[in-house]
Amino acid sequence: MENPFDPGYYTADQLRGFGFARVGEGCMVARNCTIIGLPNITLGDRVRIDGFTSIIAPAGRVTIGSHVHVASGCALGARAGIAIGDFASLSQGVRVFTAIDDFGGHRLSNATVPPELTRVQSAPVTIGAYVPIGSNTIILPGVEIGEGAAVGALSLVAQSLAGWTIHAGNPARAVGPRSRDLLRLVPLVRAGEGTG
Numbered sequence: 001m002e003n004p005f006d007p008g009y010y011t012a013d014q015l016r017g018f019g020f021a022r023v024g025e026g027c028m029v030a031r032n033c034t035i036i037g038l039p040n041i042t043l044g045d046r047v048r049i050d051g052f053t054s055i056i057a058p059a060g061r062v063t064i065g066s067h068v069h070v071a072s073g074c075a076l077g078a079r080a081g082i083a084i085g086d087f088a089s090l091s092q093g094v095r096v097f098t099a100i101d102d103f104g105g106h107r108l109s110n111a112t113v114p115p116e117l118t119r120v121q122s123a124p125v126t127i128g129a130y131v132p133i134g135s136n137t138i139i140l141p142g143v144e145i146g147e148g149a150a151v152g153a154l155s156l157v158a159q160s161l162a163g164w165t166i167h168a169g170n171p172a173r174a175v176g177p178r179s180r181d182l183l184r185l186v187p188l189v190r191a192g193e194g195t196g
Contacts, residue, residue: 007031060098080122085129094134098125100141150178
């Protein structure tokens with residue numbers, strides 16, 4: 001009997017028919033995602049996006065590299081653009097914002113009022129290759145997370161983070177170095193791509 005609670009995934013061939021800018025080989029996107037702005041979204045090879053994830057890109061571009069996993073319940077607000085490097089991963093509930101309202105009380109702060117009555121600050125977000133982002137982390141506009149950095153769960157990333165360093169906290173700060181040993185495994189993954 002088929003599980004009625006499992007909506008399943010769209011395959012790469014199905015996704016290519018929906019209007020994405022590009023869909024690589026072996027991609028899987030859960031059928032219960034909310035994705036806006038398909039022509040602005042590029043998926044590399046073997047990208048998996050799990051259920052209840054939202055990608056909102058009506059104007060900004062989203063570029064997701066190869067071998068990227070976006071776990072369930074993530075939200076990517078791409079008004080100013082988001083780039084995610086190869087072998088990166090976003091754990092459950094990660095939020096990436098490229099635009100935020102001014103909460104100082106001088107302007108209104110929501111999408112239902114005319115733009116001239118708001119003061120939205122926006123800037124792109126870049127997440128480098130080999131970067132794991134821990135569950136329920138929040139990433140704010142303008143942040144660049146360097147290649148190989150790691151971000152612990154429940155972190156607030158308000159400033160750019162150095163590569164090959166482990167970061168955690170609110171606000172996120174460096175807590176130690178990160179090994180580059182994982183780089184020796186990349187050729188093994190790439191070599192296996194032609195076998196299945």
